[in-house]
Amino acid sequence: MSESIRIAEAVNFVRAVCSYKPTIGVILGSGLGGFTEGVHIEAEVPYTDIPHFPISTVKGHGGKLIIGTIEGTRIVIMSGRFHYYEGYSSTEVVFPIRVLHQLGVKTLLISNAAGGVNADFTVGDLMVISDHISFAVVNPLIGPNHDDLGPRFPDMSEPYSKELIARAHAIATEAGIKLKQGVYFAVTGPSFETRAEYKLIQRLGADAVGMSTAQEVIAAVHCGMTVFAISVITDLGIREENNKFTHEEVLDAANAAAPLLTTIFNKMIATL
Ligand code: HPA
Secondary structure, three states, X not given: OOHHHHHHHHXXXXXXXXXXXXXXXXXXXXXXXXXXXXXXXXXXXXXXXXXXXXXXXXXXXXXXXXEEEEOOEEEEEEEOOOOXXXXXXXXXXOHHHHHHHHHOOOEEEEEEEEEEOOOOOOOOOEEEEEEEEXXXXXXXXXXXXXXXXXXXXXXXXXXXXXXXXXXXHHHHHHHOOOEEEEEEEEOOOOOOOOXXXXXXXXXOOOOEEEOOOHHHHHHHHHOOOEEEEEEEEEEEOOXXXXXOOOHHHHHHHHHHHHHHHHHHHHHHHHHO
């Protein structure tokens, strides 16, 4: 079965549950589920029900599409995402992105938890992603190109919308939220990086490192979506001492920062 048919079957299923046409998609990263509290929910569609959707296996990931409105704006939320380290191919990881696109999503807001490698960062910081380095993970566009989705060799000179980045800074300033900005380095995980790896990643020009997002962004840009993404800095990889941390600590730090992220996303959505 071709990818286009698989996408169409998933889209038809979601449309049959809820005929809403959302234009904004939101992907919630680990521990960032609090965002859904302000959403007027029209329908919740568990990933397990949607044809061809992979199934999320990670603690802290809800695993459903939430369709609804925020202050009247139609959105679809991916509560829980798919990671390469779970054993999915990178094409499977981005399947939901393509479904969102076919559902009508034009703008994608992404959040994630990431390790800070910029020496000026502290745990709990929010970092707007200005660009990414993704060559350490498998490109999701490898394989036959789906010409109906986008070109064989898509441009990646501005994967993260400069316009939305500027808007985020204006929103943060007005709301009194400190916003960092930087380059996201994508790794496969699931092990966290060694000290040497964190240092290398820093020297390669990145500010944060994480196990998601970049593949999603590549697929989203491929099919012409406008993308905005924020990392919550949940740990600091470059510390010399006491550098042990756990997934639970990452979730705790993400939870603590979630209200600020929610504010930025909500105010951003109001401008879209
Ligand atoms: N490395 C990779 N992924 C992560 C990290 C990290 O330090 N923190 C949260 N996600």
